[in-house]
Amino acid sequence: MGALDEGHFHEELSNGVKQCCSLELGFEQEPETLTIQDAVRHLLTGLSEDFNREGLKKTPFRVAKALRHGTRGYRLKVKDIVEGALFHEAGLDDGNGHAGGADEPVIVRDLDLFSYCESCLLPFQVKCHVGYVPSGERVLGLSKLSRVADIFAKRLQDPKRLGDEVCSALYHGIKPAGVAVVLQCLHLHVPNLESAFLDPNHQCWVKTLVRSGSGIFENENADAWDDFAVHLRFKGIDVHRIHIKDSTERFWCPSRSSSIPKISCMLESADQELVATVASIIRSLGEDPSRKELVGTPSRYVKWLMNFQNTNLEMELNSYPCGKPNGEVSHNKEQMHSELNISFWSLCEHHLLPFHGVVHIGYLSAAEGGINSVGKSLLQSIVHFYGFKLQLQERLTKQITHTVTSLLGGDVMVVVEASHYCMISRGIEKLGSSTVTCKKLGRFKSDPAVKDMFLQSIPNTKFEG
Amino acid sequence: MGALDEGHFHEELSNGVKQCCSLELGFEQEPETLTIQDAVRHLLTGLSEDFNREGLKKTPFRVAKALRHGTRGYRLKVKDIVEGALFHEAGLDDGNGHAGGADEPVIVRDLDLFSYCESCLLPFQVKCHVGYVPSGERVLGLSKLSRVADIFAKRLQDPKRLGDEVCSALYHGIKPAGVAVVLQCLHLHVPNLESAFLDPNHQCWVKTLVRSGSGIFENENADAWDDFAVHLRFKGIDVHRIHIKDSTERFWCPSRSSSIPKISCMLESADQELVATVASIIRSLGEDPSRKELVGTPSRYVKWLMNFQNTNLEMELNSYPCGKPNGEVSHNKEQMHSELNISFWSLCEHHLLPFHGVVHIGYLSAAEGGINSVGKSLLQSIVHFYGFKLQLQERLTKQITHTVTSLLGGDVMVVVEASHYCMISRGIEKLGSSTVTCKKLGRFKSDPAVKDMFLQSIPNTKFEG
Numbered sequence: 009m010g011a012l013d014e015g016h017f018h019e020e021l022s023n024g025v026k027q028c029c030s031l032e033l034g035f036e037q038e039p040e041t042l043t044i045q046d047a048v049r050h051l052l053t054g055l056s057e058d059f060n061r062e063g064l065k066k067t068p069f070r071v072a073k074a075l076r077h078g079t080r081g082y083r084l085k086v087k088d089i090v091e092g093a094l095f096h097e098a099g100l101d102d103g104n105g106h107a108g109g110a111d112e113p114v115i116v117r118d119l120d121l122f123s124y125c126e127s128c129l130l131p132f133q134v135k136c137h138v139g140y141v142p143s144g145e146r147v148l149g150l151s152k153l154s155r156v157a158d159i160f161a162k163r164l165q166d167p168k169r170l171g172d173e174v175c176s177a178l179y180h181g182i183k184p185a186g187v188a189v190v191l192q193c194l195h196l197h198v199p200n201l202e203s204a205f206l207d208p209n210h211q212c213w214v215k216t217l218v219r220s221g222s223g224i225f226e227n228e229n230a231d232a233w234d235d236f237a238v239h240l241r242f243k244g245i246d247v248h249r250i251h252i253k254d255s256t257e258r259f260w261c262p263s264r265s266s267s268i269p270k271i272s273c274m275l276e277s278a279d280q281e282l283v284a285t286v287a288s289i290i291r292s293l294g295e296d297p298s299r300k301e302l303v304g305t306p307s308r309y310v311k312w313l314m315n316f317q318n319t320n321l322e323m324e325l326n327s328y329p330c331g332k333p334n335g336e337v338s339h340n341k342e343q344m345h346s347e348l349n350i351s352f353w354s355l356c357e358h359h360l361l362p363f364h365g366v367v368h369i370g371y372l373s374a375a376e377g378g379i380n381s382v383g384k385s386l387l388q389s390i391v392h393f394y395g396f397k398l399q400l401q402e403r404l405t406k407q408i409t410h411t412v413t414s415l416l417g418g419d420v421m422v423v424v425e426a427s428h429y430c431m432i433s434r435g436i437e438k439l440g441s442s443t444v445t446c447k448k449l450g451r452f453k454s455d456p457a458v459k460d461m462f463l464q465s466i467p468n469t470k471f472e473g
Numbered sequence: 474m475g476a477l478d479e480g481h482f483h484e485e486l487s488n489g490v491k492q493c494c495s496l497e498l499g500f501e502q503e504p505e506t507l508t509i510q511d512a513v514r515h516l517l518t519g520l521s522e523d524f525n526r527e528g529l530k531k532t533p534f535r536v537a538k539a540l541r542h543g544t545r546g547y548r549l550k551v552k553d554i555v556e557g558a559l560f561h562e563a564g565l566d567d568g569n570g571h572a573g574g575a576d577e578p579v580i581v582r583d584l585d586l587f588s589y590c591e592s593c594l595l596p597f598q599v600k601c602h603v604g605y606v607p608s609g610e611r612v613l614g615l616s617k618l619s620r621v622a623d624i625f626a627k628r629l630q631d632p633k634r635l636g637d638e639v640c641s642a643l644y645h646g647i648k649p650a651g652v653a654v655v656l657q658c659l660h661l662h663v664p665n666l667e668s669a670f671l672d673p674n675h676q677c678w679v680k681t682l683v684r685s686g687s688g689i690f691e692n693e694n695a696d697a698w699d700d701f702a703v704h705l706r707f708k709g710i711d712v713h714r715i716h717i718k719d720s721t722e723r724f725w726c727p728s729r730s731s732s733i734p735k736i737s738c739m740l741e742s743a744d745q746e747l748v749a750t751v752a753s754i755i756r757s758l759g760e761d762p763s764r765k766e767l768v769g770t771p772s773r774y775v776k777w778l779m780n781f782q783n784t785n786l787e788m789e790l791n792s793y794p795c796g797k798p799n800g801e802v803s804h805n806k807e808q809m810h811s812e813l814n815i816s817f818w819s820l821c822e823h824h825l826l827p828f829h830g831v832v833h834i835g836y837l838s839a840a841e842g843g844i845n846s847v848g849k850s851l852l853q854s855i856v857h858f859y860g861f862k863l864q865l866q867e868r869l870t871k872q873i874t875h876t877v878t879s880l881l882g883g884d885v886m887v888v889v890e891a892s893h894y895c896m897i898s899r900g901i902e903k904l905g906s907s908t909v910t911c912k913k914l915g916r917f918k919s920d921p922a923v924k925d926m927f928l929q930s931i932p933n934t935k936f937e938g
Contacts, residue, residue, distance in 0.1 A: 112870075147865070151901045200631070
């Protein structure tokens with residue numbers, strides 16, 4: 009969720025720079041921006057949405073802006089960053105002395121970045137550790153290691169290529185004795201619509217660890233890796249367990265668990281038009297959609313996106329058998345029950361980026377154990393039903409509450425905790441932030457003791473976004 | 474450390490915006506930038522440094538840029554961010570239904586920001602939790618909560634005022650039923666030169682927790698705080714223990730533990746000129762140096778800065794009594810010893826921002842227990858001696874190694890782990906990153922087993938930056 013980030017533009021421009029006020033207009037009118045906006049309108053139509061409805065009107069612009077910002081690395085040069093930031097550092101005023109001689113590694117750990125997956129076009133998170141051994145006492149400003157890594161992160165990437173490109177760029181840019189890069193990458197794994205309903209224990213993340221070395225780090229068994237390894241081991245990483253080259257490794261992106269031809273077969277002809285549309289987006293970002301690794305990407309993206317198609321099945325849910333006991337019961341005999349940590353996945357309608365998290369549902373019922381197992385899976389279905397749409401967290405919360413109350417009666421409370429990709433990627437980059445929304449009805453609203461009892465039952469653990 | 478961040482400018486501009494290439498030049502020539510650069514040259518001279526020396530040449534520009542970037546909030550308007558990002562969200566297509574009615578809180582947790590302390594001009598870290606209860610179903614894009622908070626963080630601030638300003642701005646900007654803000658603030662506490670030598674257990678951080686509420690959150694005991702409190706309690710925060718107004722609270726900034734008049738007395742007349750210089754910087758940032766809370770700030774900043782004055786005491790250290798046993802000993806009988814986690818504080822000569830962390834020293838000695846207690850405090854003194862200067866981590870590491878080897882012999886290894894404020898603040902904002910440098914001499918260099926034995930002795934815990 010979140011809204012447009014024009015604010016970010018203003019913000020950066022106000023960094024001492026007020027005279028250029030036509031910038032945003034310029035960006036809006038660039039052909040690449042216009043192409044992406046047209047493509048997004050096309051995709052929205054493919055999702056059976058009206059791109060003129062409130063909430064979607066600005067979405068094409070927001071998506072174009074986020075995508076171009078997130079792939080600005082294609083338009084940046086390492087040379088511009090490194091030039092002038094390399095300096096000679098001999099160590100001591102009185103010459104090399106005992107402390108001179110061969111240079112030793114400089115390592116910057118735990119740089120948080122995000123990149124875009126070339127297989128599915130979703131952002132993925134990167135924790136980057138980068139080190140180099142200076143040559144001839146030429147030292148680079150520390151922040152430049154982060155900035156150079158970000159040039160390559162802000163492209164359509166795969167973890168291994170990202171590591172290799174950062175490594176190679178630094179090696180050629182600063183001409184050190186060697187460069188070592190270790191990346192911990194985290195890819196959200198949104199299940200497809202069917203498997204979400206079938207597999208309640210779906211794994212939310214795919215993780216991978218890659219390393220890349222050049223110069224004295226080129227050989228993966230080189231002694232130079234030992235020091236680097238030891239310094240990263242401080243942070244719980246065992247570098248020696250990461251292979252530099254592993255041709256047998258499977259694709260890490262969860263969208264590639266299905267083979268490409270199979271996907272193509274599954275897509276209808278209308279979807280094939282959408283596939284061409286996504287290819288036009290990739291072209292507008294400055295990439296070649298016929299690059300080997302990108303050939304299947306538009307199909308995979310469309311298939312994924314279609315999980316969030318607008319549907320009109322609302323009424324069918326109400327006909328499921330419900331576990332709520334029939335008959336009148338005294339309010340006094342009713343007990344508070346809760347279903348906690350129901351996973352959900354959704355798509356922010358402002359940015360077409362995923363948000364995901366957990367739903368907690370509290371309700372009053374006279375039955376000892378609350379609803380039965382049919383009722384529990386029904387709650388999970390309701391959450392998925394409203395999750396797999398273009399959504400806002402606020403609306404999702406209300407819709408779940410509304411539907412649950414028709415099944416479990418008027419005393420219901422719903423809490424949704426979510427992590428939003430639009431808060432991680434884009435200009436805002438607020439990694440680790442999470443959003444809570446809730447909705448109270450009936451006695452959860454009128455009786456603080458009932459509400460508190462439910463809230464206390466929610467696990468007091470950090471929500472993992 | 475790190476070097477200039479011109480790259481950041483280019484980066485943002487390349488965000489689809491290539492036509493404006495005179496931006497940086499414009500910023501460089503603005504009178505505020507020029508004033509700050511002049512002031513920084515003046516301060517460098519006050520530190521007995523030559524501002525034309527390699528390493529300091531670009532420092533005035535870097536400092537001006539970082540300060541103006543870090544206080545850009547003075548030039549930003551909440552209206553520009555909120556406008557167009559407020560939207561109507563009724564919840565369900567079929568009207569309010571069961572889920573309509575009164576609005577419920579929307580809370581965004583764990584937004585990482587940084588701000589500048591108005592008492593000492595150092596950046597401090599902020600974890601911001603912000604929530605509001607919409608009115609009339611007017612909802613704000615989530616990212617806007619972060620952007621509005623950042624407008625006020627990017628000023629000279631005090632935690633309480635920051636919370637109040639964010640709260641008030643959101644209240645007037647989005648006209649909700651209420652706004653609640655909770656801030657966890659973390660201020661680096663660099664000891665002054667004397668106390669660093671005297672107190673080895675110096676506390677590195679000052680923490681404070683503040684909250685601010687408006688509308689239904691205005692009363693600190695209001696029921697509305699309960700829900701907010703419960704949702705933050707998930708993250709280990711007890712909101713009810715934070716008082717909204719506490720006039721008896723002491724100043725949080727460690728520089729204010731001394732009273733202002735006392736500081737003024739301690740400053741010599743040359744320093745008084747520097748004080749006027751710092752006041753000119755504050756004016757250039759768009760602030761009024763005669764504002765009550767800022768009156769003592771230039772004095773405090775100068776006093777703090779003078780801890781890092783260039784001195785020529787190098788030789789004196791070598792005359793301290795040394796704990797190393799006299800006489801020849803067989804190499805085979807020598808054992809590896811280490812002094813771990815020696816705290817240090819230093820000032821990055823590129824940005825005049827602190828960096829701090831721990832030094833680990835390994836050496837070979839025939840003595841059973843290594844050096845004696847005089848020797849230990851000598852190592853701490855050496856670390857402080859080289860820390861309290863304008864520095865680079867690479868140089869600090871070499872200087873410590875060089876000096877230690879003259880005391881403990883030629884088999885020495887030094888590892889420095891540090892957190893740099895220039896990587897947290899400025900455009901880069903890589904919170905949580907840390908930098909490792911090391912230097913090996915003698916058998917630590919020639920014998921991997923000796924080196925490994927030392928590295929294994931370093932605690933395998935996350936370095937807390």
